[in-house]
Amino acid sequence: MSRGKPIGRLFLFFAMFALLLTGCEKPLSNVLDPQGKIGKEQLELINLSVYIMIFVCVIVFAIFFYVLLRFRRKPGDNAIPKQVEGSLMLETLWIVIPIILLVILAIPTVMTTFSQAKEAPKTASEDFIRVKATGHQFWWEFEYPDYKIRTSQELHIPVGKKVYVEVTSDDVVHAFWVPGLAGKVDASPGRINRIPIDADKPGIYKGRCAELCGASHALMNFQVVAEKPSEFEKWAKKRQKPKSEPQTVEAKDGKKVFAQNCMSCHAIDGTKLKMKGDKAPNLTGFAKRNKIGGLLDNNEKNLDRWLKNPEKVKPGTYMPGFSHLNKKDLSSLKTYLKSLK
Ligand code: HEC
Ligand SMILES: [Cu+2]
Missing domain, CATH: 2.60.40.420 (Cupredoxins -  blue copper proteins)
Structure with missing residues (x-):
């Protein structure tokens, strides 16, 4: 590859820099x-x-x-200029x-x-x-x-x-x-x-x-x-007043899986079981969220990715992976999460 003239390279550099800034x-x-x-x-x-x-x-x-x-000092001019100190x-x-x-x-x-x-202000109001x-x-x-x-x-x-x-x-x-x-x-x-x-x-x-x-x-x-x-x-x-009680058989199974594996950290409001974990995000209305973990688009594929190996998405996270759950449990768990509105 030709390396171009220095000016050309400099121009290229600034052009890329400008592009970076706009993007x-x-x-x-x-x-x-x-x-x-x-x-x-x-x-x-x-x-x-x-x-x-x-x-x-x-x-x-x-x-x-x-x-x-x-x-500027002119040729032959060796005089010391007027001093302005003080x-x-x-x-x-x-x-x-x-x-x-x-x-x-x-x-x-x-x-x-x-x-x-x-x-x-101490009392609630319409303005804030x-x-x-x-x-x-x-x-x-x-x-x-x-x-x-x-x-x-x-x-x-x-x-x-x-x-x-x-x-x-x-x-x-x-x-x-x-x-x-x-x-x-x-x-x-x-x-x-x-x-x-x-x-x-x-x-x-x-x-x-x-x-x-x-x-x-x-x-x-x-x-x-x-x-x-x-x-x-x-x-x-x-x-x-969230809709957190499962309506289908699969979602009901999912809630059980959740109660066994997730409730110690996560809370979900509006269920008969008291799910009040406080070490992790409250998952009430999870299906309505735009993102998983504030990062991945909230869809089936990403939820799967997150549940199996959150460490891969967010290194150092305290959420453990659940790739050991069997297929049926994982799938009913996802159905339950997707029913939280
Ligand atoms: C040891 C505690 C712990 C357990 C057990 C746990 N999680 Fe988590 N979970 C976390 C933490 C911490 C986060 C926040 C991760 C982050 O975004 O940094 C999280 C995040 C999540 C998120 C994304 C939440 C959001 O607001 O977008 C989902 C969904 C989730 N967990 C589902 C589950 C499910 C389902 C289980 C059970 C199979 C489970 N978690 C078990 C700690 C836990
Ligand atoms: Cu931080």
Whole structure:
């Protein structure tokens, strides 16, 4: 293969780089195009600091090049130029100008930070909802205290309402981040950090863990499902009264297999058996989820893959594999999971 001229190669390099940048993420996951009021306020702060930096760079480089050209040493000129050390005017200038710039940066930053970090009001209201998000290796749990529901991997939120998220962790330090909506916040064990999020329009926004937390950190994804408030209420009602009792013989068998093998870790609400495992995602309404483990499309083939060897999908996961179950048990188990609505 010909190696091309250096300029050609350089061009190719930048062209590929540009291509890489454009291909990074689908829409709805772009930090520089947030889809909610809160993200937009945060973007304004980013923009303000970028404008100030550009302003400083332009002036400094303009002076730099001016001095470079204007005061070049000419041949035969060996005189020492006039010294400006101790110039009161210059020193005042280069102290006062940065102070002014920092104040311009600080006022909106402090105001926005404090107004966004406010705690949710104590009494529930129509204007906002509360969510507690807990990071686990390698999945997210979401709790809605005002609705008394608990879910995982999929955070449903009503469009146009402020969502007060209280973030914490059950094990190591994770970080809660929905790039398309707002900034990130650490999820630390034994501590609650707050971040509000909101979405202007319905859609599915990618969420991810933003703190290296173990082997499957990069796979610790979740989804934010933003829907019209009426749809959200419908979803919440359904979650409060889920259809978890099996209706067919096969699903009934599957429930037995589940009770024997899975109940120690997983909870399913709305069954006569008390399935209250708390070491793993709550599987209530599992059939309605878009993804398995926040990662694989929720279909038969992937469910099979996940149940037989979750380690292969998420290295280091605490979910054991169940490839030892016989064909019939595995198939009735899947039927039961697919009936959870
Ligand atoms: C030792 C505890 C444990 C047992 C037992 C267990 N699981 Fe899991 N399971 C987990 C953990 C932990 C996760 C979360 C994995 C992740 O995403 O990182 C999980 C995830 C899942 C998921 C994906 C959930 C989601 O929200 O997308 C399904 C489905 C699942 N398990 C089914 C089962 C079934 C069926 C059984 C029994 C045959 C079972 N599990 C047994 C710990 C367990
Ligand atoms: Cu993590």
